[in-house]
Structure formats: C-alpha cells, structure tokens
Amino acid sequence: MMRGSSRSKSTQNLDRTVCMTNCPTLIVTVGLPARGKTYISKKLTRYLNWIGVPTREFNVGQYRRECVKIYKSFEFFRPDNEEGLKIRQQCASAALNDVRQYLADEGGQVAVFDATNTTRERRQTITAFAEQNGFKVFFVESVCEDPVVIAENIVQVKLGSPDYMNCNTEEAMEDFKKRIECYENSYETLDEVWDRHLSYIKIIDVGRRYLVNQVQDHIQSRIVYYLMNIHITPRSIYLCRHGESDLNVKGCIGGDSGLSPRGREFAKYLGKFIESQDISDLKVWTSQMKRTIQTAEAVSVPYEQWKALNEIDAGVCEEMMYEEIQQHYPLEFALRDQDKYRYRYPKGESYEDLVQRLEPVIMELERQENVLVICHQAVMRCLLAYFLDKTAEELPYLKCPLHTVLKLTPVAYGCKVESIFLNVDAVNTHRDRPEVGISTKTHRNVVAPVINIIRNISLTNDGAALVSHFLPVFFYTLFPDLGDACTLLFFANDLMQMM
C-alpha cells in the first residue's frame, strides 16, 4: 500500500503549503440533506479502512442529536433560529475537535467530516482549521435534483432515524422536506471559478456526472476512482466457496485439487439454487484454480476467471495439514496465531497481501450489479470483511463454511446478509481464534515505538546484533539461529510496511 503523497502537479499552487508524506486528509462532504452524504461517507470510510488507510467518519448530525436530546421539528433548522444556529455551530466545532484528535493524536490518516457544509463561510472555516493543523482538504459534494431519488433516500434512511421515532411516515416526510428547504436558500454550491483552488469532486445525479478539481495526491486519486465506480442500483452479491475438494477431505491447506464427490454434488445444487433465484444478468466469477472452476461449470452461466481470486498462497506450508505445519514449522504456526492478519507464510502471502490483491476485484464488484463469486476461504473472508465492515482483527476468523452461499444485499447504510446452506455435508475447515497465553506474545508485528527504533536498521550480517540491541522483545531469544539477515529482513519489511 502506498503511503505518502506526491507534489501537487499544478504549478498554480505554489502558494499552498506543501505537505510532507503521511499528511492526514480531511474529507468534507457538501450537499443538501438527503443527497447521500452519509451513505458516501460510510461507504468511503469502509473502503479506506479495508485497504489499510485508518479512516473514521464524524457525522455532525450525531453530535447534534447528543446535544439536543429531543428533536421537535424542522424549525430547529430555520436560518433565523438563533439558538439553533448556535448549537449547530458548537456541534460542528466539537466534531472538528474530535477530527483533530483522531488525525493528530490517534494515528488516523483520513477523517470524513459528514455535514451539509452548504455555505462558503462554513467551508472557509473548515479549510482554515485544516491548514492550521497541517491537514489536506478534499471536498465531496453531492448534487441531485431528481425528486424520485430524494424521496427514496428519505424513505430509506431518514424515516427510520432517531429524529422521527415518534412520527408516522407522512409527518416525517413533510417535516424533512421542510428541513431541506431551510438549507436551500443559503446553499452555495462549489463554484468552478470561486473555488478553483480547492480540491474536490462534485457528484451530480448519483453518478451520472462528475466534476473533479485539483486532485493533489495518491489518496485523493484513489478516492475519486472509488467514488466514480460505486452506484446505488439495487442488486445482490452472492459469495460462496468452491465445493469440497479432495485436499479439503484430507485436511490439507492450499494446493490445486479437484472436487470431491460431495463437492460435485454441491456444485449441482448451486446450479439449481442459482436458477431458482431467477437473477437478472448474473455474472459469475471464479479463481483460476480447479476447484472453483469445476464448481462454476455446474452453474450453466458463462464465468470469468480472476487470478486475483486465487486462494492465499501458503508458501512452504502448501498442501500440508495444520498438524504437519505445527510439527515442521512450530514457530511459524505460533506466529500466525499471534497476528493472523499480517502473518505472511514463508514464500507465501498474508491476509494483508490478499486484501491488496483483491482490491481490483472489489472495485469491479462495485461497478457490477448481480454477481456470484466462487472463491476460497481466505479470499471470501477478505471480501466479506469489506462488505460487512469487519476489522483486520476479525477478518481472519470470519466463518465461511463450505457449501454455504452468502447473499449480500445493500440496504440503507449497510448490507443485509442471508446465509443459505445448500444441504450437502462437508468437512469443517474453520479454525477459531486460539486462546492466547500471555507469556508467548511474540512481537513480529508490533506497535509504533519499536518501529521507530529499528527504522534505519542496517541490514547486514551483523543485523542480529543490532536487533538484540534494539529489540528487547523475544526476537533473538525466539530465533537463536538468527545469525543472518534473512529473517531479520523478513521482519523489518513488515515493520517498515506498518510505518
């Protein structure tokens, strides 16, 4: 994952502060109510966290709800309501304060400031705040005048909001519409001329059109690419693993074996299930490994193969059973249990590598509509973690049993999950998170302070000595034969990556 930013490519920006690498980014949403700002904020936050960029959203509406316990009516938002204005100003300030804390003190890299921010004045305040603190600012404005889309938004997410807990649908609808009107008069959209020095993307009519201005760096470029690929057309994503394979039956990991008899039965049932679902224009994706391809063959729809969907490469542990791994590579086995997400099999991959590998798959999944992805355990965990917003800690322990289809349907701000077991028995390949004994904490992938110390470690054959000097933790004791820089480099890499 690339960290850091590149210089602004426009020579007109000579007077802007040049940020050093790792400059945090403040994303600011702009738009009238019910234009999808929170939807975009949450989705973007989920995506950025998944690809490894620590991100958090700060919804000013939430702050307001905590401040003003009970919402009475749209009158609170009237432009002439002095008291209302004061409270809203305070809430925005409180939120910005938390943003500062998150980005400056808590190691956050991106903060999404989710509010209407419809006046130039408000946006200038935010820009000044960001400059003061050394944050880059990127605006995301959503402009939409389609009454059908707006009404649908209101129905999907506003009516169920805590604000309207005690109202019926009509009342809530009415009130919310009047709320929007309160903002309309003072709404100043991002202007091509006045705001030409700001970095922003304007999303018009739910993605029909985009206006992109002054993208400063890599992360903003990725954000723009992501926002331009998402859509809100209703659809479902079906995730499942290949049918039970011969190696599964033996209890071995990895490899490229074919389906077992039960696996073939599952494939048949999968075909029938898909037919019964009567899905319009279903795309089917598999990996390039036999077991997924054989599974897809039974679903009589053309399928595409993605190398990126191949199972995690277990390197030296390929085709071994967990017991054998524990026997032949006890250290590796223990390390993996310590940090299953970042642990990389020797000559293989880690879950973290998998996520990087799967990013183009996620991007294309966002573009598509109905898709069935036939993949593998680790891969499915990564994809699931993206859709269900699971952390890196939870990801490697998500339950993805064989012969079960997960149907994911985006709804409101999240994803509805239906789990469908297709009634063909299979072995269980899931290993729960082991109970970790306190004494055996190995620090392969540690927290910041240690990283800073060994950042400039010289990777020579004397590395071991250096390590034992700088790392009081168990490196050297655990690996007494660590005479050569080999394994050191291995660790140093991971640590440097984390910086």
Added chain:
Amino acid sequence: SGLMVSCVAVAQHVHTGDGQYPCRVSQVSQLAAALWLWAWYFLPFSSASVPQLTNSPTLIVMVGLPARGKTYISKKLTRYLNWIGFPTKVFNLGQYRRDAVQTYKNFEFFRQDNKEAMQIRKACASNALKDICIYFSKENGQVAVFDATNTTRERRVSIVSFAKEKGYKVFFVESICDDPDIIAQNITEVKVSSPDYVNCDKEEALADFLKRIECYKQTYVPLDDEKDRNLSYIKIFDVGSRYLVNRVQDHIQSRIVYYLMNIHVTPRSIYLTRHGESELNLLGRIGGDSGLSPRGHKYAASLGSFLKGQNIKDLKVWTSHMKRTIQTAEHLGVPYEQWKALNEIDAGVCEELTYEEIQEKHPEEFALRDQDKYRYRYPKGESYEDLVHRLEPVIMELERQENVLVVCHQAVMRCLLAYLLDKTSDELPYLKCPLHTVLRLTPVAYGCKMENIFLNVEAVNTHRERPVKQKGENGLKPSINVVNFLNLCLIPAIWGGGGGGGVACCHIVLS
C-alpha cells in the same frame, strides 16, 4: 494459447522419439490429453486478471483545437491500453491528410471557406473510420482512438451514428486549454518539427500554426453540458487541473478515465535499475531471495554516488520486498518505499534452479517457455502476463509521481520498460536489462528518451536471448499451424496410444 502450447508440447514429444516410439506415443497421448483438458479450461477465457469486456469494441474520439494535446493523449492512452492487454490503435487524421495531400502549403488549407480542402478532409475522415471498422472486425482490435479535432457538433453526430450502426461504444475525450504558454510550448515541441513544416524556420511555422488554430476556433463547439448529456465523455481542462466526466458506461471507460486523471506533463525523469548482483546471480540461479554479492554492494555504492551527482529534485525511491533490492537502496542513504508488487516473477517449482537444472528436471516446461515466454506461467508460479497485471498499480503511481528511482528485478524491469517504450508483448520478455546499469527515461514529445548508464561495476550476464528456431532433425516449424497440429495429433490416435489420447485427439479434431 494453452491449446497451442499443449499442441507444441505434444508435437515435440512425438518427434523426439527413439526405439520406444509406441510406448512414448501412449505417454504422449496421455500427456496430450492431460494438457489439452487443462488447456480447455483456460482456452476460452482470458488467463489474466482482467475481466472480460463485453464484445462491443470502444471508439475513443478526441475533441479539441489544435495543440491541445490530443495526439499526446491518444498515443499515451494507446500505449497504456495495449500494455494492460486491450488491443488498441490510434487513427490520426492528420496522417491521412498528409497521405492525401502530399505537400502542405500553409494554413489556408484549413480555412472554413476552402471547399476543395473540406472535401479532402471529409474523405480522409471517412477513410479513417473505414480503417477503424477493419481494425475491429478483422484485426481483433478492441479499442480505436480517433485522433482528430472533431470540433463541430455535426462531425461528432456523424461519428456517433456511424458507431451506433456498427455496434461500437463511443467515448469522447475533450482537451480544453487556453493558457497561451502551454499552447506555445506544444507547438514548439511537436508542431514545428512536423512534416508539414519541414521547409520552414521556427518563426514561420509558429505563425502559420497559430493561424491554423484560428481557422478552427470559429466553428469550435465544445461538448455541451445540456445538449450532450447523453454522450459518454471526459473533458480535461488546463492539462488536468479539472475534469468533467459524464456517463461512464463500462469497465474500460472507467479505467481510461482513471488513467487520464493520473497523467501529467510536468517534466521529470524515471530511473530504472535492477538490484546489485546477488549471491544467487553468481550461482546462475533464478529467483530466490538472496543478498548482494560483494560486487553488488559495490554497485549500490556507485549508484548512490551517481544519484548524488545527478542532483535530482525530490527523488522517490521504490524497491520490492526482496532483500537484494532493499540492500541496494540502503546504500543510497535516502528513504525508500517497498512495493510487494515489484517482487521478481515467481518461478514456482523452478525457483532457485539454474537454467540447466530446469532443462534437466522440467524439460517440457523449459521448451514451452521458449515458445511463448510472455504467456508461459511457471507451474505454481507466474507469467509475464501476470506480472503486467501485478504492476499496473505501480505504473499508475509512476504516472502520478515526478522523479522516481525504481530498484527492481529483471522480469519486472522488462515489463516497466515495455510500458514506457511501447514494446509489444512479443518483445517484452527479451528486452535487455543487464545488471549494474541504470536506465534514465525522460518523456519528450510523444515518447520517451532513454539513456543507458553502466556504472562500471562488473556483473554476471543474466540475459537469455530469444532461442533461434531450429528446423534441423525435428522438421517441426514451431509456428503454430492448426493443420500441422491436427496431423500430429492424429498420429497418436492412429497408433492407438491410450484411450485418453484417443479421446483427447477426438476433442482436438472436433474443435
């Protein structure tokens, strides 16, 4: 390609028979069966991680006044799309005009009231569109870039109906720029030296070209927010400070937009080098993850001095996750970033073997690789094609950056070089990337200027030339010919070699 590859494997086996011919045939036919069945899975589908496009070809239509970078964008975009595996070709209308009107006199040709010239220009446009048709239908093209001004609505409407008729998707790329400095620079860089101005001096050429632009300005109608709201397009303002994107239809258009939004024209240089000579290099072994040899360390130190001497502003240094590149970068004394994507090609079962050992232990694999080095995938490893897909994010970020030094590996460097120098997938695996040499690439006009700097530290040579096709005793032309192949596969069937062989050959014959 899998089918072809397995065919060749079969063919080579059949012809290297000795006294045990019948026996070999049955082995051969089983091999053929296995290979063919394997190939059958992969044959109809793309073997890389690029999703299949719908079968509609895409017609990219450039729009803009002269000297707005249309040809620059066309060529760069074409180079990128070809590299990632979408066959793309540029159709430059200016070229057609030069072929039709042998000698260019002056800007008067482009005057709106020059009826004769108008006829010629219209005819040229027609011819270009006809050629595009041929490219799509007969030459397996997937994307065509129609590089012309296309500044009137009338012209664009006719292109859109042409495309609709043929079932092509259309995507417009409009470049808008009113900065006189940029325009003047463009004219100096690429127009003054064009064949049109071969007999003029710089000033004359500049003056004439500016008048040429005036001819277009009068009838220029940019893509309109309202009137053209149903078209798919991207408008690029002021060399990328702003973009307007409308109605992106599909995956390829989304990739094109992303690419166009990441390129820039700020002058800079890209330095490509391999790691210093490694221990495994010395042993003649491929892959692995060894450290530098003493000469390798020496090179790294020289590299450091060289870079200091170059006095490069804000140089970014990238390495892979493998020891040898990291050790090389360490000598430079500047911060560097590690990309797993820059790791050397995974040779799978052949990792850490010498070429001789591979030839011994995996003779079929060895032969197959020489047949199609670009698409050949090591068992449990990768192909050059896989590498290209792995490296795409690196290329995207290289486009965004300015001065960068990439310390990588032979196969990886070949892929990056192929992108920067527009080499085909055929040439790519044989590009020369020797150790201890820095390649400095500087974008200039429509291409890349390359300087080759050997840092005077000796190293082993790891380059394998493209093998010379042998006709000798085999009598076999490696160039895949279906008829030859069918004949070859009928031989095992006729000899009754194994049921599997018979079945496989039936499949083959039927296909």
